[in-house]
Amino acid sequence: MEYVVAAVILLVVLVVGAVGLVVPRMRRRELPPPPAPGSTTTLERPPAAPTVPPVEEEIPPLIEPPAPVVAEEQPAPVVLEEPVLEKPEPSVGRLVRLRARLARSQTALGRGLLSVLSRDHLEDDDWDEIEESLITADVGVEATQVIVERLRERVRILGTRSVSEVRDQLAEELVAALEPEMDRSLRTAPHDGRPAVVLVVGVNGAGKTTTCGKIGRVLIADGRTVLFGAADTFRAAAADQIQTWGERVGAETVRGPEGGDPASVAFDAVKRGIDTSVDTVLIDTAGRLQNKVGLMDELGKVKRVVEKHGPVDETLLVLDATTGQNGLEQARVFTEVVDVTGVVLTKLDGTAKGGIVIAVQRKLGIPVKLVGLGEGPDDLAPFEPVAFVEALLGGDA
Ligand SMILES: Nc1nc2c(ncn2[C@@H]2O[C@H](COP(=O)(O)OP(=O)(O)OP(=O)(O)O)[C@@H](O)[C@H]2O)c(=O)[nH]1
Numbered sequence: 095m096e097y098v099v100a101a102v103i104l105l106v107v108l109v110v111g112a113v114g115l116v117v118p119r120m121r122r123r124e125l126p127p128p129p130a131p132g133s134t135t136t137l138e139r140p141p142a143a144p145t146v147p148p149v150e151e152e153i154p155p156l157i158e159p160p161a162p163v164v165a166e167e168q169p170a171p172v173v174l175e176e177p178v179l180e181k182p183e184p185s186v187g188r189l190v191r192l193r194a195r196l197a198r199s200q201t202a203l204g205r206g207l208l209s210v211l212s213r214d215h216l217e218d219d220d221w222d223e224i225e226e227s228l229i230t231a232d233v234g235v236e237a238t239q240v241i242v243e244r245l246r247e248r249v250r251i252l253g254t255r256s257v258s259e260v261r262d263q264l265a266e267e268l269v270a271a272l273e274p275e276m277d278r279s280l281r282t283a284p285h286d287g288r289p290a291v292v293l294v295v296g297v298n299g300a301g302k303t304t305t306c307g308k309i310g311r312v313l314i315a316d317g318r319t320v321l322f323g324a325a326d327t328f329r330a331a332a333a334d335q336i337q338t339w340g341e342r343v344g345a346e347t348v349r350g351p352e353g354g355d356p357a358s359v360a361f362d363a364v365k366r367g368i369d370t371s372v373d374t375v376l377i378d379t380a381g382r383l384q385n386k387v388g389l390m391d392e393l394g395k396v397k398r399v400v401e402k403h404g405p406v407d408e409t410l411l412v413l414d415a416t417t418g419q420n421g422l423e424q425a426r427v428f429t430e431v432v433d434v435t436g437v438v439l440t441k442l443d444g445t446a447k448g449g450i451v452i453a454v455q456r457k458l459g460i461p462v463k464l465v466g467l468g469e470g471p472d473d474l475a476p477f478e479p480v481a482f483v484e485a486l487l488g489g490d491a
């Protein structure tokens with residue numbers, strides 16, 4: 095009996111023990127599988143889990159574009175190898191072709207003057223009016239007095255009255271005031287086994303870089319070879335600007351580091367021009383105000399350093415025609431620092447003050463050699479007094 099009781103107790107203990115071991119295992123096993131995909135995850139990160147996968151699928155194609163890198167590497171050499179060079183317009187007769195650009199000056203000077211001059215009897219008031227329109231057109235007080243004096247004298251002596259006669263006399267006086275005997279040729283031909291060197295100077299924004307580029311095109315159109323020196327080292331963009339002009343016509347540009355010494359860039363450019371036997375080296379310089387002594391000294395140094403290779407053939411002062419008489423004082427200081435051999439008057443297309451050409455030459459004693467008549471690459475013309483006056487007076491050239 096005791097054995098039976100002991101066996102029953104042992105059995106009960108075994109059964110209870112077995113149940114205690116098995117049930118928790120079953121629970122553990124049961125809990126994870128069913129709720130795993132559903133309830134537990136949903137509670138902890140319900141919004142993240144369902145939204146992340148779709149967002150991830152949409153963003154990668156937009157943000158991570160490995161494709162362009164591959165694409166850039168592949169076509170680059172092919173595309174860059176084929177620059178299409180432009181063919182600039184020939185320089186001959188440009189002033190005549192571009193004369194319509196002087197329309198504003200023509201209205202102010204030509205038509206205004208002719209309407210007064212065609213009056214039957216010219217009284218003092220009429221002559222005052224003539225004087226006024228010349229001064230308004232920036233001819234300058236001194237030159238105006240000379241022109242009016244001479245015209246008055248001729249009208250009195252010759253007794254001319256017909257509009258065409260008066261017009262012709264006015265034209266003659268304006269041409270005379272433009273000193274047609276001045277040498278306006280640009281010294282751009284190579285000599286002594288080295289290229290001609292042209293230095294382009296002026297105040298900020300006058301149009302130096304544009305003019306450099308345009309002159310390069312004129313020379314290339316005339317069959318010359320050209321090299322640009324980017325001696326405006328203040329801004330990298332300045333060197334890019336002249337280089338772009340060069341690339342359009344297949345001309346090399348020598349440039350230096352941003353903020354580097356402009357004189358050394360100019361020196362290197364001329365050296366490169368000598369080594370590659372180009373006909374003309376055109377050196378673009380940074381704009382500078384004539385009252386900044388340090389900058390004006392720097393310009394003097396650029397010229398002196400370039401001259402270690404030989405004399406500079408042309409130093410062109412670029413003047414913005416729209417600045418009128420103010421430009422004359424700037425010009426005077428420049429002529430003292432570098433020996434200016436010619437003036438380029440830019441932006442004559444945007445002003446009624448075409449008379450500034452007369453004032454500039456008279457004040458400086460330096461010939462206007464080129465005129466800028468627009469922003470287009472070929473809107474630069476050699477200055478010719480007769481054609482210019484004809485354009486101003488609106489007659490046939
Ligand atoms: N309408 C007109 N615009 C011109 C002429 N020449 C130059 N310009 C414009 O004037 C602006 C200044 O020209 P740039 O050649 O950059 O002048 P810059 O003297 O080199 O200027 P900096 O180097 O900053 O001193 C540009 O927008 C040119 O297109 C011109 O004859 N007529």
Ligand SMILES: [Mg+2]
Nearest residue numbers: 302303326332
């Ligand atoms: Mg410039």
